[in-house]
Amino acid sequence: MITIITNKDLGTGTEASQRADGRAFDELRPLKIEAGVLKRADGSAYLELGGNKVLVAVYGPRELHIRRLMQPNRAVLRCRYNMAPFSVDDRKRPGPDRRSVEISKITSEALTPAVFLEKFPRSTIDVFIEILEAEGGTRCAGITAASVALADAGVPMRDLVVSCAAGKADGQVVLDLSEVEDKDGEADVPVAIMPRTGEVTLLQSDGNLTAEEFEKALNLAIEGCKKISKEQKNAIIKRYGD
Amino acid sequence: MITIITNKDLGTGTEASQRADGRAFDELRPLKIEAGVLKRADGSAYLELGGNKVLVAVYGPRELHIRRLMQPNRAVLRCRYNMAPFSVDDRKRPGPDRRSVEISKITSEALTPAVFLEKFPRSTIDVFIEILEAEGGTRCAGITAASVALADAGVPMRDLVVSCAAGKADGQVVLDLSEVEDKDGEADVPVAIMPRTGEVTLLQSDGNLTAEEFEKALNLAIEGCKKISKEQKNAIIKRYGD
Amino acid sequence: MITIITNKDLGTGTEASQRADGRAFDELRPLKIEAGVLKRADGSAYLELGGNKVLVAVYGPRELHIRRLMQPNRAVLRCRYNMAPFSVDDRKRPGPDRRSVEISKITSEALTPAVFLEKFPRSTIDVFIEILEAEGGTRCAGITAASVALADAGVPMRDLVVSCAAGKADGQVVLDLSEVEDKDGEADVPVAIMPRTGEVTLLQSDGNLTAEEFEKALNLAIEGCKKISKEQKNAIIKRYGD
């Protein structure tokens, strides 16, 4: 028999807040975005959100070698979401699992509406999202960083897609669930928007919510997206100037 | 330790018959064939034989995308025999195993002689056989249903290949082994013929038989094929008229 | 609990030698090479070195079907090192493992410098090395046999690459480690050379050696290569005459 002694510090909420890490219900975790961090990639970005560390590389537009994926009148946008083996508590076996296959698919759908794919027929734009450390909310972090990497690659876009989750934890609708809130909480609603129009390009809901709670969470996530959007722009300005 | 209490009713033979399910030695299990049961497929058929439930879809003749399989002067006939995970007592893991790879190969060889493949150079005709429920004799059931599905797809054929097994169980040569007879019996001889000429397109023998027993089993299986052949034709007439 | 009674005879060194099998420090195991042992292959060779049994087939130069591997101005030389399941004490599962992938790569690099690849643009020369029985030193044995098989296939070459290991066992630098010496010894240095120029086309070192010991091992391995080189030539003369 193996016994594990542990004293995992989950944090204690301050009096002002119900949240374990002391944040207000509509408060994001600390956020940092940097553009242009890799040499070989055509575009790249690094993002930290709380304990999440995400690196994104973009290659393309470039020739697509797989004929059956080729689109005669536009480029395809392919995304690969991948977790490093050491990014989580229990080592993740390398290679795609069902979760990463699904996230790759919806990430591609979340970014596609913003990109002028029709300018590059028969081509591919490849987005590689590497989760170096995961602490809840990596799919949103990956989408947010991917937009910056696409911009860094000079890919022409209608808008910078931005993503953030809201959810319900401890009975309260809150913004940007931490890992503990995601795991123990009641629901998680990841959202991505194109901020210029406010249109939604990613939407999932996992957990049980009344229609009212869902609407509240959706609104909160959209507000979160708008805050994050500013940091995306700052990262690009920091790299390229206004 | 895990103890399983079970009282599986294997049936008891009537006095007139040695067979557990009361059939005469040359009696088929109840048979039902229906053509044209799927919308997307070019041709399809559904077959029940005793507890077996088999669905077949045919696509083609259509373009073959894999250049190294292409035949310059004829079509290839590809078969895929597949068991649904819930079709057997212990869940079958999805994907091909060695048994299904072999059955797919001999099924293709059993059907090929009857099809005018030379009319469709560089093409493929794809036959997908799904075993929804298995109760002994699925490879024969699949071939029989596949012929009906090929006819339903309008594929030009010399004849309707039909298949049936005979074997030896409880020391007796009998027709159309049930699952119990197949498992506990001494031998199984699956056969397919083209009924117009009586020629044999599938033949296997698994188990120990004297030459005399084998010949008896072969004859019995051919008689079984002829009976099933009528039901094939009825299914097609029912769908298309005489 | 499973208890295994075993009395594996590891040999006892004679007084004149420290080595378990009685060889002098610079002595090879018994060696036998035969060219032209397979019908279908374009070239082939069989080699025994001590308990090692190695068979090599060469196909090509022939058309390369995988476009992304094709070189516009030369052939590619592809090697596949593979162990038969029964070649080792514990059955080896069929298919490549990481060890065989690495050995295949370095074998290809060891043979490439000797072959006039530039004579066959867009082609492939395929070298298949099968280890039928393994007793230490199979990668070197495979390279040595592969050269003979390439010659048997009539592939134009600058030289016959030849390979041999030296190493350190029981504190002594010795030639051509046996399986026991490889397993229990301190270091193994597999080397391949082109004997005409003495240039090194394969070099690995696995284990801990001082610079002096390493140089001694390297020299010893090169001397071993030269001895083996004669047997390679004899095998070719035996098949084709002078």
Added chain:
Amino acid sequence: MVIIIPEIIKESVTNLMKNGERSDDRGFDDYREISLETGVIKKAEGSARVKIGNTQIMVGTKPQIGEPFSDTPNVGVLMTNSELIPMAAPDFEPGPPDERSVELARVTDRCMREAGVLDLEKLAIVEGEKVWMIFLDLHILDYDGNLMDAAVLGSMAAIMDTKIPETRVEGDEIIIDREKMIPLPIKEKALMCTFAKIGGELVVDPSLEEEQILDARISIGMREDGSICAMQKGGMKPLTKDEIIKAVSRTQKITKNLMEHLPHN
């Protein structure tokens, strides 16, 4: 495989929609004809064959005794797997599940799990050691659009149809009594409702033709009490917030009717 839909079809379907019509004459909130049979596969402990229009799925369950996950030692497991077998459409290919198949299985699984359809704690046998694992396999037979709703409807029905052996623990021994088959412990019912956005309109239960031209898709999983247990947006174009909120409220009405198709027990 690239499927080319002539622009002319897209245009005509879109124009119909703008006039409030669909090419098969359905209303925007109408499902195609639904048929649902349970108990169709005797070797499966639970099964359902569901048809929505020509879309046809066979769902089967197989229970197995296995070990619980280490972080939920006294909770049984529901495993959902989906196979888009090449029988079902000309562009489905043999091989490991592709991303559409994975998404279908995962969304179905989330919908059932988050709704609390099964009381998984009742599927524990020996805490931390042995639990029932229920394998739910979706076998897609004919693909004519809207797999999501068919998958959840069929899964719900197959789970309601499932009977597993009674188990008891006597000392060190687990006794599995195949002579006493008992239903699964069902706590909730949930179904899914999918909308396609075409020409600015949201229509329920998209046909294959509609799927091939849609701008966006939204699938909403809902419990009997009208709460949302799962949601998944798809498609290459965006939705507005307003469209999403309206889809939720339409779903609340539509799933009420959809529930009628489930077996009554």
Added chain:
Amino acid sequence: MVIIIPEIIKESVTNLMKNGERSDDRGFDDYREISLETGVIKKAEGSARVKIGNTQIMVGTKPQIGEPFSDTPNVGVLMTNSELIPMAAPDFEPGPPDERSVELARVTDRCMREAGVLDLEKLAIVEGEKVWMIFLDLHILDYDGNLMDAAVLGSMAAIMDTKIPETRVEGDEIIIDREKMIPLPIKEKALMCTFAKIGGELVVDPSLEEEQILDARISIGMREDGSICAMQKGGMKPLTKDEIIKAVSRTQKITKNLMEHLPHN
């Protein structure tokens, strides 16, 4: 890979056959030269190198202690695996076994198993818990036609050559005594005889050239007592019932001679 055989070769071989001749001058019931060595791989507990003409297979056995199948708790296991390694022919490719390789292994396995070659019950060690598993690996080195008969001949010889450690059970302990190696418990001998149908004639032991133009193939596994333990038709054209029955009776004569190649013990 598509192998194109010039029509002219097909025609000439077929015409010879119609005159009762084969292009390599053999009679219709003659095998090519057969050579069989056993004990060739010391690390294998049993091994055989078989050649029929230029076709060459190395067969090796490895015993392992493992768990029995749950439905046969006191019976050992024979596992047959075949690798058509790319060494053996220009069109064999690396990768998982293809359908030809799978068929070869499965037909070989059925032939040995159904003939009752091994007394598998004697390979049980602790009922329901530990049995000997004998892995039989076919390594195809040179493919010049008629792999089936070579595979069964080599497998039979390798099994007869195999020695495993004596085992005994003392209390909770299984003792494997590698110092006392004992032969496998052999009950029966079985071999296989393959015919090619070309130009309406059936000829035994088809060469590669004959295989490439044959209409149909029939492989018959037979025990020493002349009973049939396995059969497998192949090829893209049919056989008549009469051809099958005659092949069986020819096999009864031919396998008698073939048995002479096995080690005598």
Added chain:
Amino acid sequence: MVIIIPEIIKESVTNLMKNGERSDDRGFDDYREISLETGVIKKAEGSARVKIGNTQIMVGTKPQIGEPFSDTPNVGVLMTNSELIPMAAPDFEPGPPDERSVELARVTDRCMREAGVLDLEKLAIVEGEKVWMIFLDLHILDYDGNLMDAAVLGSMAAIMDTKIPETRVEGDEIIIDREKMIPLPIKEKALMCTFAKIGGELVVDPSLEEEQILDARISIGMREDGSICAMQKGGMKPLTKDEIIKAVSRTQKITKNLMEHLPHN
């Protein structure tokens, strides 16, 4: 993927070399700028981000309790895995590790293991039953040449950074105390030094441009005491014995400086 380097670049780099110069102005024994951070991934028990020029690797360790190999029952295990993820270069592709990736992991592993970096016997918990397995994962983020040296440097640093829970055995129970994290038992330090042969010269730490035109490559793993723990030749052309011996003695000087980059403790 075939990468075509214009002959003109090859010629100009080679000519520079013959004049004792490199295209980025480094000396023949100079590394590009090296940066090394440890403790960068909190969820990993040890981690390091290493950059040599623009080449960038993230290395992380995860300890797991597992069973020892049967031939080394009281010895822990170090498992090295490498992923040339498609992020790092335009010609890296998703999928199982290719031969470059396997070689990188195996050479790194041999270098650490043969140098005796870890006292693996101290990682045994219960002899023959439970040992610590340390998974070392190389995640290649940006490939600008000389992965080997970066991989070994990062691995050495990550191992030095790693802390595992104290374990003790009380009766039948293994107690893993996550509140007492202790460093890995480090015995030796080892690094690797790679040379490219271009135009007859050997230069250390090849850049991507240099790698693409090199004739041969030699990587030498060395312990602090100057002994050789690993060596691997690469590339499609030969080396002379003299070049090899000189590379060894240059490595003895170069690794001394390289060791300075490791954390001091």
